[in-house]
Amino acid sequence: MKIHLPNSAFLGNIDPFIRGFDASAPDSFEITANDKWIAVHPAVLSMIAALGLTVEPEKIKCQPFEATSRHYFVRMGLFKLLNIPSDILIKEHEPAGRFIPLTQIRTADEQTRFITDMIPMLHLEAEQAKTLGYIFSELIRNVIEHADAENGAILCAQYYKKSNSIRIGIADTGRGIKNTITRSHAAETDLDAIRLALMPGITGTTSKEGGTEQNAGAGLFFIKSIASVNRDFFVIYSGTGFYKLLKKTPARNRRLNADPFSDRHTASSNMPAWPGTVVGVDITLDQTEEFSLLLDAIRDTYSSAVRERRKERHKKPRFS
Amino acid sequence: MKKIEIRAYAGAFAENKDTARDLRLNEIIPALEKKEEVVLNFTGVDATTQSFIHALISDLLRKYGSDVLDRIEFKSCNDTVKKIITIVVDYMQEGTE
Numbered sequence: 001m002k003i004h005l006p007n008s009a010f011l012g013n014i015d016p017f018i019r020g021f022d023a024s025a026p027d028s029f030e031i032t033a034n035d036k037w038i039a040v041h042p043a044v045l046s047m048i049a050a051l052g053l054t055v056e057p058e059k060i061k062c063q064p065f066e067a068t069s070r071h072y073f074v075r076m077g078l079f080k081l082l083n084i085p086s087d088i089l090i091k092e093h094e095p096a097g098r099f100i101p102l103t104q105i106r107t108a109d110e111q112t113r114f115i116t117d118m119i120p121m122l123h124l125e126a127e128q129a130k131t132l133g134y135i136f137s138e139l140i141r142n143v144i145e146h147a148d149a150e151n152g153a154i155l156c157a158q159y160y161k162k163s164n165s166i167r168i169g170i171a172d173t174g175r176g177i178k179n180t181i182t183r184s185h186a187a188e189t190d191l192d193a194i195r196l197a198l199m200p201g202i203t204g205t206t207s208k209e210g211g212t213e214q215n216a217g218a219g220l221f222f223i224k225s226i227a228s229v230n231r232d233f234f235v236i237y238s239g240t241g242f243y244k245l246l247k248k249t250p251a252r253n254r255r256l257n258a259d260p261f262s263d264r265h266t267a268s269s270n271m272p273a274w275p276g277t278v279v280g281v282d283i284t285l286d287q288t289e290e291f292s293l294l295l296d297a298i299r300d301t302y303s304s305a306v307r308e309r310r311k312e313r314h315k316k317p318r319f320s
Numbered sequence: 321m322k323k324i325e326i327r328a329y330a331g332a333f334a335e336n337k338d339t340a341r342d343l344r345l346n347e348i349i350p351a352l353e354k355k356e357e358v359v360l361n362f363t364g365v366d367a368t369t370q371s372f373i374h375a376l377i378s379d380l381l382r383k384y385g386s387d388v389l390d391r392i393e394f395k396s397c398n399d400t401v402k403k404i405i406t407i408v409v410d411y412m413q414e415g416t417e
Contacts, residue, residue, distance in 0.1 A: 112336050119333070130333075130367040130400060137335040137369050145337075201411065210412050213344075213379035214337060218370050218411075291367075295403035302407060306414040 001026055001051055005033035010041045010167070011233035011244065011280050017044060018237060021272045028059045035066035038073075042156045043169030043235065043280030045076055049102050050154040050171035050276065052082040060084050076156055077101040099158045106152030111140045122159060122166065130291045131226060131283060132157075132166060138219035139170045139279055145215070146204060147174025149276060165232075165284040173276040177238040180204035190241030191269035198224050198236070198243070198260040200302045201309065209310055222298060223281060225256050228263060229294050232284055238277040242268040256297050258305035322351035327364035334368040340375035348376075352384065352391060363396040373408045381412040 002022035009017035017040075029052055052060055062084055065073065073079065079086035081102045100118060105111050115137055119129045136155070143153035149172040157168045178193035184207040187193035196202050201209060203217030211217050220236070227234035227245055234245040246264045257263050324347050330339045351358050360376075362368075380388050394405055 108336055108338050112331070115333055115335060116331065126366070133333050133335070133367060134369055137333075138371060141335075141337065141371060209414075210378065210382070211374070213382070214341060214375050216370065216374040216378065216408070216411070218374070222370060292399045292403055295400065295407065299403065299407045299410060303410045303414050306411050310414065 001028065001055075002030045002032070003048060003051065005031070005038045005040060005044070005048075007034045007037055008039050009044050010039075011043070011235050011282055012247075014041060014043070014235060014280070015242070015244075015266075015268075018242065018271050018274075021047075021274070023272045023275070026275070027055060028061070029055045031060070031062040033063060033065050033067060033070075036068075038065070038067045038069050041169060041280055042076075042158050042167050043171065043278055045073070045078060045102060045156050046154045046169035046171040047274075047278055049078060049081050049104075049156075050151065050173050050278075052078075052084075053104075053151040053154065054173050054275075057083040062086075075099070075101070076158075077103075081154075100156055102154060102156045104152055104154055105140050106144070108141070108144060110152075111137070111144065114140070122157070124285075127291055128283075128285055131294075132168075134291070135168060135223050135226060135281055135283070136170075138223055139168075142219055143170070143172045143174065143277070146180045147172045147176075147276060149174030163284060164286050165282055168281045168283070169278070170280075171276065171278040176275070177236075177241070177277055189269045190239030190273075191243065191267055192241075194236055194238060194241045194243050194267075195260055200258055200305045209306060218302065221258075221302070223279075224260060224263075225298050225301070226283070226294060227281055228256060229297060230284060232282040233280070234282075235280040236277070237271065237274050237279075240269055240271050240273050242271045256301040258301055258308075321357045321359060322347065323359045323361060324348070325361050325363070327362070330365070330368075330372065332364060332366045334362075334365050334372050337371050337375040340372045344376055344379060348380065348392075349383075352380070352388065357391050357393070359393045359395050361395040362398070362401050365401055366398070368401050368404055370404055370407060373404050377405070378408060378412050381409070386413050 140153045155170040178190045181193045181204040183204045200221040203211045203215045205215040206212045231248040244266045
């Protein structure tokens with residue numbers, strides 16, 4: 001496998017970075033980087049870390065980073081997590097208020113500890129902490145329950161002062177969305193599976209409306225809705241499928257859509273095959289809606305989507 | 321009457337679905353089976369997730385029907401927790417009626 005860290009790769013311009021990912025030869029991993037400046041979204045870091053964990057450390061070939069921003073990768077814990085040497089020297093900072101370094105989570109107990117520790121680390125206001133805690137909790141739990149990923153969830157986050165935003169990335173190298181969703185629903189492509197996974201009330205654990213006693217099929221819909229209401233980017237990439245919720249302008253209405261393809265978005269079904277799932281979310285804190293207001297919008301959309309789907313299955317009278 | 325302090329099991333941010341499942345199976349269902357009323361006390365719970373609430377109550381609605389809501393009291397919920405409970409109750413009834 002090969003991956004190149006470009007000058008810039010955030011959710012708005014992440015597509016070329018993903019297209020450049022070479023998934024061939026999965027038993028080795030080569031990392032190269034722009035030698036002037038590298039600025040990347042936490043989702044990119046999580047992807048590199050997740051891939052790196054699938055090969056032996058001695059099979060990772062990481063070109064020495066020359067870019068002036070190279071210390072960032074040390075601070076985020078990339079080399080440490082992958083157990084590969086780095087000669088980049090940094091002055092350690094207290095992470096509070098700035099970032100969550102690369103973290104590996106494999107169990108529900110680790111998740112609970114992470115959520116408890118994470119909220120004070122980011123120094124957020126109560127409403128913002130609820131939103132961030134919610135996003136992390138649902139995304140990590142999806143990996144633990146559905147991905148069957150040996151290395152669990154790999155995640156990190158970064159606060160950006162200039163935009164007053166928090167960017168979150170989480171990656172796994174597990175079953176991928178299509179393998180999970182097609183246990184109960186038909187999906188021909190990875191993108192079809194992503195579309196289903198983002199719809200409220202659809203889960204890979206059952207084809208029944210309302211889900212099972214443990215799964216409702218709502219987690220990803222909630223997170224896409226949070227990004228949509230806050231007019232932020234949301235990206236999901238699994239197998240060859242890629243979906244990006246684009247930013248809404250303030251003038252656009254804040255109606256939520258049950259079908260992610262009804263939102264302003266870009267999508268592709270021919271990306272290099274990612275062996276698992278990647279999610280990236282941006283949360284601009286200035287425009288974070290009060291969480292309880294967001295829930296009103298979700299409630300309306302969710303109930304009507306379930307109602308509509310139920311209606312579709314109603315038997316129709318036969319007229320002759 | 322069975323009283324369950326959610327914070328004591330799930331903390332201020334109630335998100336662990338395994339905890340919710342254990343509460344449902346070990347505390348709530350046995351009480352309902354004994355025809356007791358159940359009080360789920362959310363005092364001190366600042367936030368929760370839809371997944372947690374789903375794991376806590378969705379199977380009760382499926383098993384006992386929506387009448388089970390007459391036997392469960394959700395106590396001291398803040399606005400966020402109330403809305404998440406309402407979402408789960410709504411979609412369970414939409415999907416099963």
